[in-house]
Amino acid sequence: MSVTISSELLARLVAAADASPNAEVCGLLFGTARRIEAAEACANVADDPARAFEIDPVALFAAYRRARVGGAPVIGHYHSHPSGLPVPSPRDAAQAMGDGAVWVILASGIARAWRSVEVGAFVEEAISQI
């Protein structure tokens, strides 16, 4: 399976991650199950943003509220691993809800996409750029 994203949007996410070497960046992804159409950068409110991310709940709730009244559906989120690999960490796995959410993880100029298909686990999705 794969997830589609424009090369321009993907480059923007990679650049944002590269520009933040000391803290994980994070944000929300919008679109459909198979296509990321937009992204919104959010504040990382984690206690230790160098090693973790927590999307600002105000932004999260606002996005879900917009989606309920016809706005773009939230399909997942992205975050970076400033000193790691673009693969889910144990902490990420602990937050995988098995809800089909798309997780884009950015590290070292590379983006990889994962989908949470069961609690605590991910499958990788190929990123198809258009």
Ligand SMILES: [Zn+2]
């Ligand atoms: Zn992570």
